[in-house]
Amino acid sequence: GENVEQHPSTLSVQEGDSAVIKCTYSDSASNYFPWYKQELGKRPQLIIDIRSNVGEKKDQRIAVTLNKTAKHFSLHITETQPEDSAVYFCAASRTTGGFKTIFGAGTRLFVKA
Amino acid sequence: IAGITQAPTSQILAAGRRMTLRCTQDMRHNAMYWYRQDLGLGLRLIHYSNTAGTTGKGEVPDGYSVSRANTDDFPLTLASAVPSQTSVYFCASSDRYRGGGELFFGEGSRLTVL
Numbered sequence: 186g187e188n189v190e191q192h193p194s195t196l197s198v199q200e201g202d203s204a205v206i207k208c209t210y211s212d213s214a215s216n217y218f219p220w221y222k223q224e225l226g227k228r229p230q231l232i233i234d235i236r237s238n239v240g241e242k243k244d245q246r247i248a249v250t251l252n253k254t255a256k257h258f259s260l261h262i263t264e265t266q267p268e269d270s271a272v273y274f275c276a277a278s279r280t281t282g283g284f285k286t287i288f289g290a291g292t293r294l295f296v297k298a
Numbered sequence: 299i300a301g302i303t304q305a306p307t308s309q310i311l312a313a314g315r316r317m318t319l320r321c322t323q324d325m326r327h328n329a330m331y332w333y334r335q336d337l338g339l340g341l342r343l344i345h346y347s348n349t350a351g352t353t354g355k356g357e358v359p360d361g362y363s364v365s366r367a368n369t370d371d372f373p374l375t376l377a378s379a380v381p382s383q384t385s386v387y388f389c390a391s392s393d394r395y396r397g398g399g400e401l402f403f404g405e406g407s408r409l410t411v412l
Contacts, residue, residue: 187357194338217399228388228403229341274340277401285356286331286392286401290340 187212191275191289198265199297206292208255208275215277218251218258219286224274232273233260265296301325304389304404311379311411319374319407323390329394330372331401332364334385340390347372350393370395379411 186209198204210218216237221229235242235249237260241247246265251258251285262269278286313318318324323330330392333356336404337393343356345405361383364374376383386408390401 191340219400221401228405229401230403231400234400280399283344284353285346286399287343287357288333288341290338 187215187277187285187287187288189275189289191292193292194290195293195295197295197297200265201265202265204262204265204269204294206260206273206275206276206294207257208259208277208289209255210287211256211279212277212287213256214279215278217260217278218244218249219276219278220247220249220260221274221276221288223274225271225289229274244269262294265294267298270296293295300397302389302391302402304407305344306407307405308408309410310365311376311409313380313411315379317376317377319389319409320388321374321404322370323389323402324370324371324389325393325402326369327391327393329392330370331354331390332372332374333363334358334388335387335388335397336385337407344374344387352357364365367384376390376400379409381411383409384411385409402406 191208219234223229225256248261275289300391305320331346332344347353389404
């Protein structure tokens with residue numbers, strides 16, 4: 186079945202540094218790759234997504250890259266701030282046959298002030 | 299306020315009891331999902347529904363059932379709860395045709411099975 190692996194499980198950075206989270210997926214038919222942020226005790230919320238016809242997408246301090254050949258994608262956060270501290274989830278899904286979104290296990294990011 | 303409502307927010311349940319977690323959305327989204335979240339395991343898909351009247355199995359469907367009688371409601375039933383079903387359950391929805399795939403989550407239901 187479909188599988189998404191995410192690394193690292195925990196990441197600690199100094200405020201102002203960059204953070205990178207990497208994911209790989211198994212289903213070659215996946216064509217939509219969202220990233221969600223979950224703050225403590227809250228629901229996950231979408232922060233950025235990328236589709237298979239795009240290699241990179243940027244939104245202010247966050248960017249995602251996608252390598253379809255290697256089946257991996259990454260989240261990059263620059264100039265990290267304490268409020269970036271949260272759990273981040275990558276996910277992969279198809280836009281046909283239903284959006285059966287499969288998530289990675291999550292990365293807990295700590296940004297130290 | 300538009301969104302997804304889950305109930306109950308928290309429940310303690312004796313093993314062997316039947317339990318239904320309720321989920322209602324008012325965004326007219328066609329697709330709905332149930333995930334469970336356990337520490338270190340992320341969000342695992344239990345069941346999903348692409349549209350009213352259809353359901354499908356996710357990654358961890360055993361011990362759970364769902365129904366989708368209409369667009370707005372997607373209840374999750376545990377027929378005979380077991381301690382391993384202790385988890386936080388999130389319902390989500392997406393607009394399959396216009397929304398591009400973003401999942402909108404409810405606030406979660408924390409279930410403890412003793």
